[in-house]
Amino acid sequence: MASTATTSFLAVLLLVAASAATPAMSCAPSDLHALLSMKQSLGNPATLSTWTASSPNCCAWDHLRCDDAGRVNNVFIDGASDVRGQIPSSVAGLSELMSLSLFRLPGLTGAIPPCLTALSKLQFLTISHTGVSGPIPESLAKLRSLDSVDLSNNKLSGRIPASFADLPNLRSLDLQRNQLTGPIPAGLVQGQFRSLILSYNQLSGPIPRDDAQDEINTVDLSHNKLTGDPSHLFAPGRPIGKVDLSWNYLDFDLSKLVFPPDMTYLDLSHNHIRGTVPVSLERLSTLQKLDLSYNNLCGPLPKGHGVIKHGCKPYAHNQCRHGTPLAGCQDLS
Numbered sequence: 001m002a003s004t005a006t007t008s009f010l011a012v013l014l015l016v017a018a019s020a021a022t023p024a025m026s027c028a029p030s031d032l033h034a035l036l037s038m039k040q041s042l043g044n045p046a047t048l049s050t051w052t053a054s055s056p057n058c059c060a061w062d063h064l065r066c067d068d069a070g071r072v073n074n075v076f077i078d079g080a081s082d083v084r085g086q087i088p089s090s091v092a093g094l095s096e097l098m099s100l101s102l103f104r105l106p107g108l109t110g111a112i113p114p115c116l117t118a119l120s121k122l123q124f125l126t127i128s129h130t131g132v133s134g135p136i137p138e139s140l141a142k143l144r145s146l147d148s149v150d151l152s153n154n155k156l157s158g159r160i161p162a163s164f165a166d167l168p169n170l171r172s173l174d175l176q177r178n179q180l181t182g183p184i185p186a187g188l189v190q191g192q193f194r195s196l197i198l199s200y201n202q203l204s205g206p207i208p209r210d211d212a213q214d215e216i217n218t219v220d221l222s223h224n225k226l227t228g229d230p231s232h233l234f235a236p237g238r239p240i241g242k243v244d245l246s247w248n249y250l251d252f253d254l255s256k257l258v259f260p261p262d263m264t265y266l267d268l269s270h271n272h273i274r275g276t277v278p279v280s281l282e283r284l285s286t287l288q289k290l291d292l293s294y295n296n297l298c299g300p301l302p303k304g305h306g307v308i309k310h311g312c313k314p315y316a317h318n319q320c321r322h323g324t325p326l327a328g329c330q331d332l333s
Contacts, residue, residue, distance in 0.1 A: 026056055026057045026058075026059070026070065027056075027057060027058040027059045027066060027070050027071070027072060028070065028071055028072075030093055030095070031058060031071060031072040031093070031094055031096075032053075032056060032058050033090075033093065034072075034090045034091065034092075034093030034094050035051055035058055035061070035064070035072070035094075036051060036052075036053060037088060037090035037093070038051075038088040038090050038091055039051045041085055041086070041088035041089075041090060042083050042084065042085050042088065042108075043082070043083065043084040043085055043107075045080060045082035045083045045084070046082055047063070047077065047080040047082055047083060048061075048062070048063065048077070048083075049062075050062045050063075051063075058072065059072070063075065063076055063077050064076070067096065069096075071095075071096035072094050072096060072097060073096050073097055073098045073099070073121075074097070074098060074099040075091075075094065075097065075099070075100050075101070076099070076100075076101040076103070077101070077102055077103070077105065078101065078102075078103035078104050078105070079103070079104045079105075080104075080105055081106060081107060082107070083105045083107050083108060084107035084108070084109075085107070085108070085109070085110075086108070086109060086110030086111070086113070087102065087108065087110065087112065087113050087116075087127070087132070089113055089115045091113075091115070091116070091119070092115040092116070092118035092119065094119065095118070095119070095120075095121075096121060097119050097121065097122055098121050098122060098123050098124065099122070099123060099124040099125075100116075100119070100122060100124070100125055100126070100127075101124070101126040102126065102127045102128075102130060103126055103127075103128050103129060103130075104128070104129040104130075105129070105130045106129070106130065106131060107131065108127075108130040108131055108132055109130075109131040109132065109133070110132065110133070110134070111132070111133065111134035111135070111137075112127065112132060112134065112136065112137055112140075112151075112156075114137050114139050116137075116139075116140065116143070117137075117139045117140065117142045117143060119143065120143065120144075120145070121145055122143050122145060122146060123145050123146060123147045123148070123169075124146075124147060124148045125140075125143075125146060125148070125149050125150070125151075126148075126149075126150040127150070127151050127154065128150050128151065128152045128153050128154065128174075129152075129153040129154075130153075130154050131154070131155060132151075132154045132155065132156065133154065133155035133156060133157065134156065134157065134158070135156070135157060135158035135159070136151065136156055136158065136160065136161055136175075136180075137161070138161040138162075138163050140161065140163075140164075141161060141163030141164060141166060141167055143167075144167065144168060144169070145169060146167055146169060146170050147169050147170065147171050147172070148170075148171060148172040148173075149164075149170065149172070149173050149174070150172075150174040151174070151175050151178070152174045152175060152176045152177055152178070152197070153176070153177045153178075154177075154178055155178065155179060156175070156178040156179065156180060157178070157179045157180065157181070158180065158181065158182075159180065159181060159182035159183075159185075160175065160180055160182070160184065160185055160188070160198070160203075161185070162185040162186070162187075164185065164188060165185050165186065165187035165188045166187075170193070171193060171194045171195070172193070172194060172195040172196075173188075173193065173195070173196055173197070173198075174195070174197040175197065175198050175201065176197045176198065176199045176200050176201070176220070177199070177200040177201075178200075178201055179201065179202065180198070180201040180202065180203060181201070181202045181203065181204070182203065182204065182205075183203065183204060183205035183206075183208075184198065184203055184205070184207060184208055184221070184226075185208070186208045187208065188208060189207060189208050189216075189219070189233070193215070193216045194215055194216060194217050194218070195216075195217060195218040196216065196218065196219050196220070196221075197218070197220040198220070198221050198224070199220045199221060199222040199223050199224070199244065200222070200223045200224075201223075201224055202224065202225060203221070203224040203225065203226060204224070204225040204226065204227070205226065205227060205228075206226065206227055206228030206229070206230075207221065207226055207228065207230045207232075207233065207245075209232045215239065216238065216239075216240055217239060217240060217241045217242065218240075218241060218242045219233060219240065219242070219243050219244070219245075220242070220243075220244040221244070221245055221248070222244040222245060222246040222247050222248070222267065223246070223247045223248075224247070224248055225248065225249060226245070226248040226249065226250060227248070227249045227250065227251065228250065228251070228252070229250070229251075229252035230245055230250060230252070231252060231257055234257060234258065234259055234260060236258065236260075238260055239260065239262065240260050240263065241262060241263060241264050241265065242263070242264060242265035242266075243263070243265065243266055243267070243268075244265065244267040245267065245268055245271070246267045246268060246269045246270050246271070246291065247269070247270045247271075248270075248271055249271065249272060250268070250271040250272065250273060251271070251272040251273070251274070252273060252274070252275075253274055253275035254268075254273050254274070254275040254276065254277065254278060254292075254297065255275035255276045255278055256275075256278060257278050257280065258278070258280045259278070259280050259281060259283075259284055261283055261284065261285075261286075262286055263284055263286065263287055264286050264287060264288050264289070265287070265288060265289040266284075266287060266289065266290050266291070267289065267290075267291040268291065268292050268295070269291040269292060269293045269294050269295070269314075270293070270294045270295075271294075271295055272295065272296055273292070273295040273296060273297065274295070274296045274297065274298070274321070274322075275297065275298070275299075276297065276298055276299035276300075277292065277297060277299070277301050277302060277307065277315070277326070278302075279302050279304070281302060281304075281307050282302050282304025282307055283304075287310075290310045290314040291313075291314045292314050292315055292318070293313065293314060293315065293316045293317050293318065294316075294317045294318070295318050295319075296318060296319055296320060296321050297315070297318040297320065297326050298318075298320035298321075298322070298323035298324055298325060298326055299320075299323060299324050299326065299327075300324070300326075300327050301315065301326065301327070
């Protein structure tokens with residue numbers, strides 16, 4: 001009898017242990033259906049081999065995460081050459097999704113679907129290094145919780161939606177290496193951004209003026225067709241660290257510009273910038289990268305260490321048109 005009781009007790013312990021090892025909550029049926037539909041739309045790739053109806057607890061699948069309630073809140077599919085097709089409309093069924101990352105998927109094509117606006121809790125959106133094309137939907141601005149948007153290295157065309165400037169929580173916007181045209185929307189270069197990267201497009205017109213005392217740290221608008229005077233980007237009090245405005249058509253007087261003291265990166269090369277190298281450059285002790293080459297700068301260089309420590313290369317190929325040619329460093333040409 002004792003032996004039978006002991007056996008029964010051990011059996012109970014094993015059953016409890018097995019129950020504890022099994023997740024108490026499977027994912028929601030709506031999430032399961034949406035994920036399986038997504039897999040089918042993407043060509044049933046081997047990359048998503050764990051996404052199967054025979055394993056109904058989708059919270060245990062690869063390329064996603066669930067919250068404590070068992071709802072899918074993070075989907076990340078990256079580096080997969082076997083993913084093919086358009087962004088599935090069924091992604092809209094993941095109503096608790098906070099982060100969607102589709103990265104390095106060359107077989108992903110078509111437009112960004114308007115159904116993404118159903119993801120009202122989405123904070124982080126990445127569609128990058130894909131074959132996705134067409135315009136950026138204005139409707140994305142309905143996602144008021146967006147904190148970071150990365151649509152870089154795609155084939156997107158058309159204009160940047162003006163409504164992006166109205167997103168109250170957007171801190172980072174990366175649209176580099178697309179085929180975007182038109183002006184930068186008014187209000188986009190303003191308070192809420194910490195990082196704004198629009199490089200390697202075909203954007204034109206002036207950089208919108210905004211004198212807000214904001215948190216912006218990184219601005220990269222290089223390799224576009226921008227014109228005018230961007231001096232307002234360096235307004236006193238802005239904690240800006242990196243500015244790359246190279247390879248544009250900017251035309252302004254650099255002489256009296258006062259740079260923020262904590263800058264670490266400044267590239268204004270390949271523009272039509274005139275005037276002299278400002279004395280304020282001497283005080284940039286944290287500056288690691290400087291390039292003012294291929295402009296129309298004139299006059300002597302300031303003698304301070306903050307200027308000469310970068311050597312001669314940052315000042316090379318300046319064609320002074322009115323005044324004394326740039327001098328003070330050897331081999332400037």
